Amino acid sequence: MPELFTLVPPDEARARLFEHLPVNVQTETIPTPEALGRVTAAASRSPMSLPAFPRSTVDGYAVRAADTLGASESLPAYLTVAGEVPMGRAATVKVDLGQTALVHTGGMIPPGADAVVMVERTQKLDDQDIEVLRPVAVGENVIHVGEDIREGDEILPAGHLLRPQDLGGLLAVGLTEIQVARRPRVALITTGDEVIPPSQPLGPGQVRDINTFTLSGLIREAGGEPWPLGIIPDRFEALKAAAARGLAEADVVVMSAGSSVSVRDMTAGVISELGQPGVLIHGISLRPGKPTVLAVCEDKPVFGLPGNPVSAMVVFGLLVTPTLWRWQGRTDLPQPRAVKARLARNVATVAGREDRVQVRLEQRDDGLWADPVFGKSNLIFTLVKADGMIRVPLDKTGLSAGEWVEVQLY
């Protein structure tokens, strides 16, 4: 029973999946302070100009700039202090010709004034009068109404991942709620007669479930909510029932199939009965990660990942993570964290297949080096020991020691 895969390169596989997958962002409105890491579902516009009043950027004296013309240490301008602007209230004092008012950083520029002289550039004569030792230009040390943002201006576009400063900008103009994409619920199905929960003692021939937990972590990192459906035995009907439940109640289904061909074929069989159009790709030209199934069933993506924990994580990062962001309507797809390093040893690969190689970073006197992690590519501890991974493209048969590589950091 030889495998008959028509292997598709990873980038093409992702493109083909997206072709068949409608983007139909589901939204919810949540309090802005809780929206960190969520994706905006609509562009937001400012309901007001910020600042709403002209503010001073310094501690000093609000003046008419013309009154300070030519002022210097030897020939200061003399001004009468008409009052003080209190913080957090309207300026009641008015600055007339020859007058000034004490103003604090962030305080309102009083009517009549058009600039602020820093306190360091003044000299107090008595309770009523000051000397101004340098001239100021109109608008100096003043933030004008709308200088931060104007009423009606766009604050953020749709499809934007919300960062701490974005919450600040929204709240600054009083937008205490925001419409964001709902988090995708991701059904996680693990199969394998040999797989047991990590809390159980290991019998002969058994291994503990890893994928439920590694993939739950990756789902969270991509804005989703993991919904583990447990370890399903290697029986067609049991697997189909679990997958059908996942498809009905979740937004995305991720199955990590057993590793043997018969179990993988069973997974593909189950997926092909789930809904239309069904299996799009069966096998990608990637190592690790070849035995991957990509499907769309009733407008929902269904992934049959390899059971091997390393393959499952690599394929998840290349195909599921972008799908989850796209589901949330994110348009500024994240660049992975990456550093440049020199390869410490030769890496041999096979042309026509994209390879991902786990590396550990080493800071040497002459710079950063990436040292491939020894061991078969399907051992979880190669990933634990790795700081990142490098990519050997389809058209190469390897990379040479000393070559510069880009390391995608974990």
Place this chain on the structure above:
Amino acid sequence: MPELFTLVPPDEARARLFEHLPVNVQTETIPTPEALGRVTAAASRSPMSLPAFPRSTVDGYAVRAADTLGASESLPAYLTVAGEVPMGRAATVKVDLGQTALVHTGGMIPPGADAVVMVERTQKLDDQDIEVLRPVAVGENVIHVGEDIREGDEILPAGHLLRPQDLGGLLAVGLTEIQVARRPRVALITTGDEVIPPSQPLGPGQVRDINTFTLSGLIREAGGEPWPLGIIPDRFEALKAAAARGLAEADVVVMSAGSSVSVRDMTAGVISELGQPGVLIHGISLRPGKPTVLAVCEDKPVFGLPGNPVSAMVVFGLLVTPTLWRWQGRTDLPQPRAVKARLARNVATVAGREDRVQVRLEQRDDGLWADPVFGKSNLIFTLVKADGMIRVPLDKTGLSAGEWVEVQLY
């Protein structure tokens, strides 16, 4: 009342703070599946060898390698199938001279066998016999006991930020609980008579609280738990009471003081009365972010950040974030996400001061460019519009258009 700052460069300020701040990691034991993003508090060692039994990496036939010596398509080796190894159970079949057993990927290598021939390299003759078409070496297609990790080997060191694959490695060997650093509780105090909660209508001269929310986001991103104590009026006793409560009940205190000199001085005064040794640094040579107070009171760090939202975020990233990771005992301090780009316009700065300039990234035909965001450095929307920031070192008076810069991404 000119300011009398003795300004300290940011790196030196951080070093001086750390000198006075003991690292005393507080630990808790939590379920491993919930430990994503937490910091390990102790090194962990594997209680078992993984795999616990020799496993096949392919679907095929377990053999004695010697039996396949010289096998080829024209002169195959003939072997008798003694049975099949079931998944998830011990192999009961034994492989003697001239015998073989069917084995699935991940299945146990039966006693007697020392290698596996891939199914594609065999030909079935009848229910009992197969032809082997290629020789295998001893150990081929087999993962040996302990090849992933050996009993007693270190899994992870202390001070390591837990990633999805780390949870997988721990659970694979049955470590369902892990000792991690407790999350630091960070008291957040905002002051300013002009500051109101974002949900309230804005009166004349008032501004909405931003820092509570931007800094809460940064605290979460650094593994901490924000504990906002509200907006405190600009009165010494009220501020002192809030700070004392924060110091007593939290692990770290962050105050974002009003922007005026008098309020900043009050904050410094409050901090200096909180405990020993008190204020270490008053003013750093950084723009934005000069009016920063760093203190250690009763072995806890206390930060007086500038009230301006941009300054507060920049200083938080440079000084508070590393402090929160250090508090958790993290040793692999994170490199910020960064890209290289060319500067689109000249940036002028002042020597003797480190500048952080907000930039927007632009992908042009000839590569990536960093375009400084226009606007005064203290406007929140300069941060909202920015993709990252660049650093102009202390000893420079600016950067020229076309120069390569490193952009720290948000």
